[in-house]
Amino acid sequence: MxxxxxxxxxxxxxxxxxxxxxxxxxxxxxxxxxxxxxxxxxxxYTVPFGDNFIDLGAQWCHGEKDNIVYELVKDKNYLDSTENIYDDYDCIRSDGEVLSETTSNKLKEILEEYLDSKKEDLPTFEGSLASYLREKFLKTSELPRYSDLDRDLVEEFLNYYHKFEVSMECCDSLFDVSGKGHLDYWNCEGDIGLNWKDKGxxxxxxxxxxxxxxxxxxxxxxxxxxxxxxxxxxxxxxxxxxxxxxxxxxxxxxxxxxxxxxxxxxxxxxxxxxxxxxxxxxxxxxxxxxxGTVNKVFIHFEKRWWNEDWCGFSILWKKEDLEELRQSKFFWLEDVFGFYAVKYQPNILSSWVTGSSAKYVETLSKSEQMEGIMFLMKKFLKREIPQPIDFIITSWHSNPFIRGSYSxxxxxxxxxxxxxxxxxxxxxxxxxxxxxxxxxxxxxxxxxxxxxxxxxxxxxxxxxxxxxxxxxxxxxx
Ligand SMILES: Cc1cc2nc3c(=O)[nH]c(=O)nc-3n(C[C@H](O)[C@H](O)[C@H](O)COP(=O)(O)OP(=O)(O)OC[C@H]3O[C@@H](n4cnc5c(N)ncnc54)[C@H](O)[C@@H]3O)c2cc1C
Structure with a gap:
């Protein structure tokens, strides 16, 4: 050789x-x-922040079987399950209403049906992932067992999930993502949300x-x-x-x-x-x-002001509030879909800015970014939020040697x-x-x-x- x-x-x-x-x-x-x-x-990109470290870029090892990253470190005790943080979230509307567990579980059930049907439906689907998501979700929500769900609420939840999917796909618009092509991505079996504990x-x-x-x-x-x-x-x-x-x-x-x-x-x-x-x-x-670009937000508080077992909340905009938001300087907050707790970081909440707003937010000053994020938390939680002691929004698009998040x-x-x-x-x-x-x-x-x-x-x-x-x-x- x-x-x-x-x-x-x-x-x-x-x-x-x-x-x-x-x-x-x-x-x-x-x-x-x-x-x-x-x-x-x-x-x-792991940096010191809060009680230990945070990842400004990749954060989770997605899956175990056939996952080379998992294989490389599985004997080293580096990884831990993130458990239910992205399943057991509250659903909160823009007027502060926290959905009952029964209602939010029904909406999450419709979501499950959409997720389960992708494999069967998408190979013959000619449109975008957004078209499929909207068609399937709305059709399922019309089944008799969901007839007690308020139609506006269904639409609000769908809009929330649409943004979540935009962050997963990392695109400006989910209408640009191929429905069929989405199946090219293979999930590795096992825990898809393994975090790197306090080390990154x-x-x-x-x-x-x-x-x-x-x-x-x-x-x-x-x-x-x-x-x-x-x-x-x-x-x-x-x-x-x-x-x-x-x-x-x-x-x-x-x-x-x-x-x-x-x-x-x-x-x-x-x-x-x-x-x-x-x-x-x-x-x-x-x-x-x-x-496209997805930017992460990390907000560090002096003390945790939420319950230890609280996973966070997803954002459901009521139509009239959304209209008002779109006319304001905070229009970019439409592309922030929730706030979530972070494992191994007891005093931090995290969030994402998705879609075209991910690039826009990079043009704002740190104080403008923080003003928007605090406005959003207060609007939904309807309570006083203590001033954070530290705050980061990533800027993956501005980095001339990266220019985006993932393909x-x-x-x-x-x-x-x-x-x-x-x-x-x-x-x-x-x-x-x-x-x-x-x-x-x-x-x-x-x-x-x-x-x-x-x-x-x-x-x-x-x-x-x-x-x-x-x-x-x-x-x-
Ligand atoms: C916000 C965010 C969250 C993510 N979350 C996850 C996650 O939870 N789990 C997961 O598995 N993945 C996640 N990813 C995706 C993951 O980070 C990437 O897929 C992976 O790190 C890409 O590695 P790479 O080697 O392909 O590219 P890169 O990491 O981009 O490496 C390319 C290198 O080339 C360098 N370079 C560019 N131009 C030049 C030049 N002209 N000359 C010399 N060097 C140059 C760059 O500086 C860079 O270091 C996330 C990414 C982001 C941004």
């Missing part, structure tokens, strides 16, 4: 770090990561790097921070090395490049930083696949008949050598939008190179 092959990986997120560490484990010696930011992790998702990075501390472990001296790649050029004959240029004027030579920048970064302009330009099929995938299967993906497989396809030299490879969550056919998806794509590209050199060695024997 040619363990001296020079491999440059662009990006030190989950996929880049996995690819690098896997290559080292195969015996490749010349592995280097160029990372634009002054930290590793990309969309894994950074523990995965430390596991990959085999370190207990802040150093880069097995990647020490092999990760260069603040190295924004601005061009990758290669020779079509495949005889000369690739040249990677950075914004600070450095150049690096490589036999192989693995590019892991996010789909949003590729869309924004990185797609034109390749010389020669990328193949048509890949450009189509970059255009078609969707990615989804858009309607345009369907129209262009493209998909993650086109994004994942490597550029080969005439003799079949992978010159330019792609990894990252958006290149995964089924676990896109997740860390376990990103990690699997890093393994996939490391294996591709290992296989190439193994085959080459065999042919020389």
């Amino acid at each position: 040619n363990t001296n092959a020079k491999i440059v990986i662009i990006g030190a997120g989950a996929s880049g770090i996995t690819a690098a560490t896997k290559l080292l484990s195969y015996g490749f010696k010349n592995v280097l990561i160029l990372e634009a930011q002054d930290r590793i992790g990309g969309r894994i 998702f950074v523990m995965l990075l430390r596991t990959l790097l085999q370190t207990d501390g802040l150093d880069f472990g097995v990647m020490n001296k092999r990760i260069l921070l603040r190295k924004e790649v601005t061009n990758i050029s290669w020779d079509k004959s495949g005889l000369k090395p690739l040249i990677i240029t950075t914004a600070c004027g450095l150049t690096f030579e490589a036999d192989h490049v693995i590019c892991t920048v996010s789909l949003a970064v590729l869309k924004e302009g990185f797609k034109s930083k390749f010389t020669p330009s990328l193949p048509e099929r890949k450009l189509k995938a970059i255009q078609g696949l969707g990615i 989804h299967r858009s309607m345009e993906t369907e129209h262009l008949t493209t998909g993650s497989w086109d994004l994942a396809e490597p550029v080969l030299s005439p003799n079949g050598r992978p010159i330019l490879q792609f990894a990252g969550e958006a290149t995964h056919n089924h676990y896109y939008s997740t860390v376990h998806g990103a990690v699997e794509t890093g393994v996939r590209e490391a294996e591709r190179l290992n296989q190439f050199y193994c085959d080459k060695k065999k042919s020389h024997l």
